Amino acid sequence: MTGTQRATFHSMIEGTQEDWARIAQAQMPHNQQLADRVLDHLRLLAGDYGGFAVDRLTHSLQTAARAEQDDRDEEYVVCGLLHDLGDTLGSYNHAEVAASILRPFVSPENHWIVAHHGIFQGYYFFHYLGGDRHVRDRFRDHPWFEACARFCADYDQNSFDPDFETPDLAHFEPMVRRVFAEPRTLIAETQGTAAAGNEPEAGAQKAAEVPATP
Numbered sequence: 123m124t125g126t127q128r129a130t131f132h133s134m135i136e137g138t139q140e141d142w143a144r145i146a147q148a149q150m151p152h153n154q155q156l157a158d159r160v161l162d163h164l165r166l167l168a169g170d171y172g173g174f175a176v177d178r179l180t181h182s183l184q185t186a187a188r189a190e191q192d193d194r195d196e197e198y199v200v201c202g203l204l205h206d207l208g209d210t211l212g213s214y215n216h217a218e219v220a221a222s223i224l225r226p227f228v229s230p231e232n233h234w235i236v237a238h239h240g241i242f243q244g245y246y247f248f249h250y251l252g253g254d255r256h257v258r259d260r261f262r263d264h265p266w267f268e269a270c271a272r273f274c275a276d277y278d279q280n281s282f283d284p285d286f287e288t289p290d291l292a293h294f295e296p297m298v299r300r301v302f303a304e305p306r307t308l309i310a311e312t313q314g315t316a317a318a319g320n321e322p323e324a325g326a327q328k329a330a331e332v333p334a335t336p
């Protein structure tokens with residue numbers, strides 16, 4: 123972008139309609155490239171085994187493949203693909219990282235599943251690491267408890283299999299592009315506390331202190 127296309131203000135309080143027209147114009151292509159940035163970030167999980175039998179990208183691909191084979195819809199499959207996207211930067215809260223990126227583009231239920239999968243997945247291993255495998259029970263009365271438990275049981279906890287016929291990321295790329303094509307909700311809505319049915323955040327924060335994993 124050339125200098126003439128940039129806003130002139132140095133403090134937002136000096137901003138003008140013209141400034142914001144320029145910024146909005148620059149933002150459009152940036153937003154349209156979000157799927158590319160997400161896919162690039164997902165590729166960072168390749169080669170990172172973290173002690174598991176498959177690397178984190180393979181785990182993500184297997185999770186998505188199992189969901190697809192189970193006839194889950196495209197949005198759900200993409201959530202499966204991206205559920206551990208936060209592993210690179212969110213070492214202590216990876217589920218929240220992925221959930222935040224997906225939140226404008228997916229249903230409140232799918233967002234909740236991704237946001238809480240770390241705690242629910244803990245059912246399979248927290249007790250081996252000095253934690254409580256039943257910590258997810260604090261959400262037992264939540265309407266999406268079973269949905270999140272199913273995600274972990276059917277697609278996530280079983281996707282560490284080197285012998286699984288794992289599709290390439292290219293197989294899922296068109297799905298990612300379609301899901302990220304248009305946000306369902308805008309920033310003012312997603313940052314509201316109840317807009318995405320995400321009310322049990324306090325419990326999520328606490329449980330995120332237990333060891334992080336896929």
Ligand SMILES: [Fe+2]
Binds near residue numbers: 216240243336
């Ligand atoms: Fe995870």
Ligand SMILES: [Fe+2]
Binds near residue numbers: 181185205206335336
């Ligand atoms: Fe996972």
